[in-house]
Amino acid sequence: AQSVAQPEDQVNVAEGNPLTVKCTYSVSGNPYLFWYVQYPNRGLQFLLKYITGDNLVKGSYGFEAEFNKSQTSFHLKKPSALVSDSALYFCAVRDRVNYGGATNKLIFGTGTLLAVQP
Amino acid sequence: DGGITQSPKYLFRKEGQNVTLSCEQNLNHDAMYWYRQDPGQGLRLIYYSQIVNDFQKGDIAEGYSVSREKKESFPLTVTSAQKNPTAFYLCASSPLLSFNQPQHFGDGTRLSIL
Numbered sequence: 001a002q003s004v005a006q007p008e009d010q011v012n013v014a015e016g017n018p019l020t021v022k023c024t025y026s027v028s029g030n031p032y033l034f035w036y037v038q039y040p041n042r043g044l045q046f047l048l049k050y051i052t053g054d055n056l057v058k059g060s061y062g063f064e065a066e067f068n069k070s071q072t073s074f075h076l077k078k079p080s081a082l083v084s085d086s087a088l089y090f091c092a093v094r095d096r097v098n099y100g101g102a103t104n105k106l107i108f109g110t111g112t113l114l115a116v117q118p
Numbered sequence: 119d120g121g122i123t124q125s126p127k128y129l130f131r132k133e134g135q136n137v138t139l140s141c142e143q144n145l146n147h148d149a150m151y152w153y154r155q156d157p158g159q160g161l162r163l164i165y166y167s168q169i170v171n172d173f174q175k176g177d178i179a180e181g182y183s184v185s186r187e188k189k190e191s192f193p194l195t196v197t198s199a200q201k202n203p204t205a206f207y208l209c210a211s212s213p214l215l216s217f218n219q220p221q222h223f224g225d226g227t228r229l230s231i232l
Contacts, residue, residue, distance in 0.1 A: 009158070032217055043122075043208055043223035044161075051218040090160065094217055103211055104149045104168065105176075106221060110160040 002027045004093045006109035013081045014117050021076040021112045023091030032094035033074045034106065035065055037087050044090060050074060061085070072080050081116045120145045122224035129229045131196065131203060139194045139227045141209035148214035150192035151221065154178060155206040157172050164207075167192055168214055196229065204230050 003027045011020045025031055032051055036044040048059025055067045065076045076089060088111045095105040122143045131137045143150065149168045152162040163176030181200025186192055192211075196203045206228050210221040220232040 034220055036220075036223075041206075041226070041228070043124075043225045044210075044221075046220040046222070049218065049220060104214065104217075105151075105163065105166065108161040110158060 002093055002107050004091050004107055004109045006089075006091055006112045008112050009110075010113045010115060012115050012117065018052065019078050019081040019085070019114065019116070021089050021091075021114060023074045023076065024103050025046050025072050025074060025091075025093045025110060027093050031068065031074075032063055033064070033065075034092040034094075035059065035074075035076050036090045037061075038090065038111075039087050047076070047089075081114075083116050083118050086114055086116045122209055122211055122222055124207075124224035124227050126227060127225070129227055130232045131229060134198045136195055136197050137203075137229070139196070139207055139209075141192045141194065141211075141224060141228070142190055143192075143211045143222075143224075144190060145211055146189075146221060147211035147222070148189065149212045150186070151210040151212075152176075152182070152184065152192070152194045153208040153210065155208055155226075161208065164194065181225050 032059050034049045035047040047063050048057050050057050050067045058064045062077050090111050091109040092106040125140045151166040154166040155161050162178050164182050165184040167173035173184050174184050183195045204224050208226045209224045212221040213219050
């Protein structure tokens, strides 16, 4: 079965420091991977995706993510954190049916709360 | 601007009562989804629909029902059979069979028990 794991419930970082939010996945075939951000009492906002191609994906608000096939990881990164980056971050992978075809369904991790201290 | 509108933002349910959460989208997306979000558990899929008049159960469909009479609308009913309905409910949509496209989300409805 397809799955995605976010091993850290919370990540604390000082403003101006680099940040990393970790995500690992388990999927048959090539993965379609997504990162979303959620602010309090709001829906999820799309940040970036990996479908194929370059392992370093650039997204919204200065975020980027590094796809590593050998480590089955898709960590979210930002060179310099802002207090306004404090939010809940979700990693997701597109589900696949038994014969390997992708579906429209997404499987989400449990989320990582990013807290950026001023 | 195109988007997804969920209403109401806050909803309270009495014992034995059914309540319906509204979700409307003007993105011309074929596929729509309902998720339940509980603290520390991420998002869990309740129901999804890929076309009008058709829908499938997700991972936690018990105690919920949906309809898809129009492409733009995908209302969710939380029935009295759902014994623990307190949660944040999110509606999403996406193009059908466009696997490289993300799902778009509404701003959610928070449901509580009176």
